[in-house]
Amino acid sequence: MSIEPDSSRDLDLNGQLDVLEARQRSEAPRPRAIFERETRRVRIPPGGELPESAALLERFYGGDFTVREKKPMVVDTRRSVGPYMVSIDARPLTLLDACSQIATQTHGFYHPGIVKALYTGRFEHCLWSNPDTTVHHVPELAAYEEALERLAPPALEHVSFVCAGGAEANEKALRIARLHAPPPVNGPRRRVLAFRDGFHGRTLATLAATWNPAKRAPFEFAGYEAVFSSVDLAEVERLLDERGHEIYAIIVEPMQAEGGDVYLRREFLLGLCKLARARKLPLVVDEVQTGFATGGPFFWWTRLGLGGDEATTPDILTCAKKACLGVVLSRWPDPESNQVHVASALRGLIQLETSRDQAFLEQLLRPRAEGLAAAFPGLVGDVRLAGTALAFDLPDSAAQTAFIDQRYQRGLMTYPAGDRTIRFRFSAGWDERVVDDLFKRIHESLARLSDKTAKDWVAEGQSADSDPAVIVRPIEERDWPKIMAIENASYEPARRDSEAYLRRAAATGLGLCAVDTGSGEILGFCFGGPLEDFRGVSGASQDERLGLGDTFYSADVTVAEAARSRGVGRLLKRAQVQWAKVHGFSYISGRNRVGTTDAMAALNRSYGAFPVVRLTHQYEGNALADYYRIPLVPPPAPRAPADEGILDLASGLQQPFGCAPAFMGGHELVGPTASKINLSNYATIDTVHYSEHLRLLAPRGTGHMYFTSSRDETIDKALRCLRLGRPQGQIAVGLEGGYLGHVTAAARSLSDPAGFGDGLALFDFPRLPHPDADLPGFTAGLKHLVEKTGADKILGLFVEVVGERSGRVLAGATASALAAACREHDIPLVLVEAASGCYRSGAGPWGVDALPADVVPDMVLWYPGGQIGHIFVGDRYYIKKPLVLISTWDGDELSAIRAHEHLRAARRLDLGDSIAALDALLHNDVLPACPGARLGGAGLYRTISFPTVALAEAVDQACLHRGLYLGNGLPDTLVFAPPLTITPATITGDLRRRVLAAIDEARSPA
């Protein structure tokens, strides 16, 4: 069946979307643009004014569409690098990010290893689209798993990944733990034992285990509250004696980060391990914030000398943050496979591979940290430092607030923790000069805690970045004596270039000099030319691009000693980059001697240089040099996949435009990929653009939106949002056959468990008959439930417009009856659009567009694939209060860009013919070939449910043998979810041939 479109809305909506898109395209960062990054200084604009950021944020918040909770700077992920977080403004705010994006980055912004990976093809299969990780073998995930296995304590043999981050990792850990908890005594085990000051996430099960009562209490469910203990073994033991029968797991952070960087003692953790083992209660160690070498060694646990043997290893250990998604290391396997965002996994893997680059920090930080306590006795207390994590305490929360309140004015970004702690997180992007600059700022902040003028703006870093009296021009004959004099004065003999060498470069490539227009004096120069002209030079000689004619080799950039600090090097580099670009080069390469060319290396980094290889035995000795590359073009487009004759009808929700949609080539993706940013705190130009589009598209009944980082997180956040409006709410109601996710306890408890591992649900949420199958049963069931529990106890009814696993469709009079029942009992109606959104239903952007006008949802949830999800909500349940419904990521910029482009492209498609062709194939050919089967779904998401599970499996296998991938629904159900671009010819030809042959094979006796 296909859903009838609502054309009256379409007309003016499409016009508005056209106008919006034209505007946004004109503002969008271009993939071939040169972005100059900030590598030198904090910048504070006069009056702290950020007009471009402010205007973009107004667009983001427009019409109250999203909560006013972002920091005032819109971050430019293209111009930020290392510790420098740069706003989008023409006169930017540039801060030292002293919290490395709250512990998520090993190298700060613009991770050079990620940039390198982008240009060497490592992201080829996962940048333009996200592979469906539940369908395909994904080599990036396999590599990540292997790398983690090598690092993990030996007893933790199993690795699984989840989409969103720390909360989901802990949810999955608790799911696995509960499967391996001791058998129930007097009823199911529903509680975890957790610790005061602990933080484990904001999904429902992890929030229950989070101490902070202000965050936790409004969202607790009766009977599932955690049992909290102090960090005290005797108390743990007593609680286990008294309430052990209710508990299914113990969860602990070895360093309680959000609680105030509280370092738990080794003896305590070891004792806890022993206690848990003795009671056979799974112990989950939450290293979401401390893993990935935050504390020096890769895990905090191993930093404490634990984990070397079975007895000192927890049962499960979780990481997220720097892992870029959720990681669960466990003694036991994960009973389910999970959908994740592969580009995030690869970013996490690269952060793992480069995590040791942070090792130098502790030594650099130690004396400076100790200096703080000495300089501010009585004010700064309990300075603690491990690896990249530094914290100190102030006397009280007023002092803490006074410190935090002046962070923008002081040019640094950090966050409070606990009730009087200031904490910092560093990354390999820092160096001694920048660390010193930060400590100067910390000293000033501390000195001004009670200074009323501390929040006054004082402009900083506003001088021009180069002396206006300096110009760059081509070298003339008369310049040579001076040039050689500067060359000889600047370098030791082994590094000097000869005049003949430089003259050759100038003749076949580029030779420029910087001149003081007043005195006429030559201040510096640069040379270079096609890489092929330098094939004798070490580094260039091994460059894999040699012979391709696309690389400019930077042979020499030199500034006279007396002319330093006038921005001469920057002017020369800028001219060189522009020259190379104008002359059609795609890359610039060169080498920087390690240790003596920091300024030049920083200059190269400001143009996006990444290291290609470290060269040894340089300059006629044992010197080291970094051979670098600066890309002037976007990363190479993915190669067309080898035609292995695969017809993939399983991955359409993750890849609605196949695996390499060409339109992604028009979008600048390097910044958002290499600088994965915390969208809970910051907006970017791409997320603002995306929100504007979504605001125009907000489904019926809604006008506000929250972002999430996964499908499951939409469920948890939706429930939390509803709970604030319905404080008596204790249950959510699902439907038989429903699927809302299988990672978080809330999503698991709403999904039909058929086909999943044991013990899927945690919460005792009821499921009603699907009205599409049994409307009277549904209506009576709801009535009965309301009578039994009271409507105010019900947070909402969760209904998929098109059942992703069941194919059950909400439509027509049935939908009206369901909506009427919700209205009658005043129960929020939450519609889920995973299988019908993004125009897939054929009705318009949303499946709900086709429903009768009296079906008005309170919320619409949409998971478009990747690491992002959406909660659209109407006025009644919208929570305006900032920072209530957030988590670390709140989506992923790259995923947002893709989902935005999908919506833009899908709007232009006419799916009518392919929907009709698929419909005809299923009704006229497939159904007659499968007696007793039931067709379901709508538009380009269709299902077939077979009379037996065995037949469904046989057809699935027979399809696979023919290179036809169908999706898996309920155990008896197969799914046809093609890319939106599938043609009627493919459906009536190739698909028809394969599927009919497969059914024929499956049904014929062996």
Ligand SMILES: Cc1ncc(COP(=O)(O)O)c(C=O)c1O
């Ligand atoms: C120790 C710990 N666990 C879990 C979380 C939740 O992680 P996320 O926000 O990625 O869900 C955090 C986040 O700060 C954390 O610090």
